[in-house]
Amino acid sequence: MHDVVIVGAGPAGLTAAMYCARGGKKTLVLGNIYSSQQSMGGLYENYPGFPDGIQGIELSDRMLAQAQKYGAEYQEDQVEKIVPLRDTFRLKTENWQYEARAVILAMGASHRTIGVPGEKELTTRGVSYCVHCDGALFRGKAVAIVGYGNGAARAILYLANIAEKVHLLSSRDKLVAEPVYLDRIKKLTNYTSTFGAEITEILGDQFVTSVEYKVGNTPRSLKADGVFVEMGMQPNTELATALGLEMTPGGFVKVNRLNQETSMPGIFAAGDLTGGRLQVATAVGSGASAAISALQYLG
Ligand SMILES: Cc1cc2nc3c(=O)[nH]c(=O)nc-3n(C[C@H](O)[C@H](O)[C@H](O)COP(=O)(O)OP(=O)(O)OC[C@H]3O[C@@H](n4cnc5c(N)ncnc54)[C@H](O)[C@@H]3O)c2cc1C
Incomplete structure (x- = not known):
């Protein structure tokens, strides 16, 4: 008792x-x-x-x-x-x-999940919800971040120091984060982004190989070794x-x-x-x- x-x-x-x-x-x-x-x-x-x-x-x-x-x-x-x-x-x-x-x-x-095919199956095999736990596994590789807010901004800044390329896929039309993070992100040279992106599937056999998404009705694909989900x-x-x-x-x-x-x-x-x-x-x-x-x- x-x-x-x-x-x-x-x-x-x-x-x-x-x-x-x-x-x-x-x-x-x-x-x-x-x-x-x-x-x-x-x-x-x-x-x-x-x-x-x-x-x-x-x-x-x-x-x-x-x-x-x-x-x-x-x-x-x-x-x-x-x-x-x-x-x-x-x-x-x-x-x-x-x-x-x-x-x-x-x-x-x-953590919120995205809820698309491949996300659950590839969790721990390229799909992660924690940059500080798994970021180091992607040294010199290409990673995608899915998100739109402070969590995504912090993930971008953290992963840009480790990965070769960092790409943000965001459903919104801009990143909504603290100005101090946005200022730091502007200075990154290995960061790119796509806004208005709706993720449809994460592909991979043993490990993640790409993220499939749509902008409007146009299907697109992004090659990535890892996907970090930062959806709040x-x-x-x-x-x-x-x-x-x-x-x-x-x-x-x-x-x-x-x-x-x-x-x-x-x-x-x-x-x-x-x-x-x-x-x-x-x-x-x-x-x-x-x-x-x-x-x-x-x-
Ligand atoms: C990536 C990230 C960055 C962040 N950055 C900042 C920041 O810069 N500044 C800031 O102020 N905040 C930040 N936050 C938010 C901050 O971490 C949280 O607001 C804070 O940790 C909430 O504290 P909490 O004690 O309510 O819950 P948590 O820290 O989530 O702890 C919950 C605890 O409950 C336990 N638990 C859950 N279910 C059960 C159960 N059934 N039985 C037993 N135990 C259970 C878990 O194991 C855990 O120990 C960040 C969060 C994340 C994810």
Whole structure:
């Protein structure tokens, strides 16, 4: 039995864990720090306190260390179900179950897929969702990036240092990203782009060989050794919807923004799961707020 179990080991969950453990509560974090967006995001230049930026993986390691320093436990377990009992909650993982008097949900978000033939089949064989994990495999090769926003802009900048050629295929009519990234992209010499592109298929036998797409009704093909999908994120809400929590019209877990309470007493939520600005700084803030509310709830 724990006082608080936190589901998710990203910045929201790890901050909540640090606050709860430091507040004297028996605290457990379930999740994997290395599968968080924070760990996959590469260099964070806008998280305060690090003027030269900090790598997401280092930030995750440091946040976990700080939570553990105050006594928080950490298990790399995926929660499959949460069952409300009389005064507690039971959390089931593949091989174990835990009980808690309060639960903080911080499952973050996952990558959106394109949903075209070849994408699933060639994932890990040229199709990737993480430039920082797989970019180095494409040294001196040609890569395509599919996307339109900040994620795509950062992927372009990262891959342009590694790959021989980087080509953006975007469904939009321009790249919508922070000006600082757009300025840096303008200076690249190995970057090209196609806007208004609708991807139809990713081809390859053992590995990716090309991306098929249409501009208007005209079919086109781009030779590529790798395809990086940067289509944004969708919240990991399965546990919340199974619990019957109230959701926002946008599909996020609905919380009272003052205290991160969900529609079920004893269950709090924080981070990207609850929508809003989807940043590390805001995830940290809402994680702290959820933890303080959980401490008050526990008395
Ligand atoms: C490529 C990229 C670049 C980014 N760049 C920036 C940036 O420059 N600045 C910025 O501020 N933000 C940036 N972000 C966004 C930022 O990383 C996220 O807003 C932030 O990490 C959200 O934190 P979170 O704790 O809500 O979720 P996440 O970091 O997504 O963590 C979610 C955690 O939940 C766990 N989990 C999920 N389901 C379960 C389950 N069923 N059981 C147990 N655990 C589960 C996961 O394993 C993970 O540990 C970027 C994101 C990406 C992907």
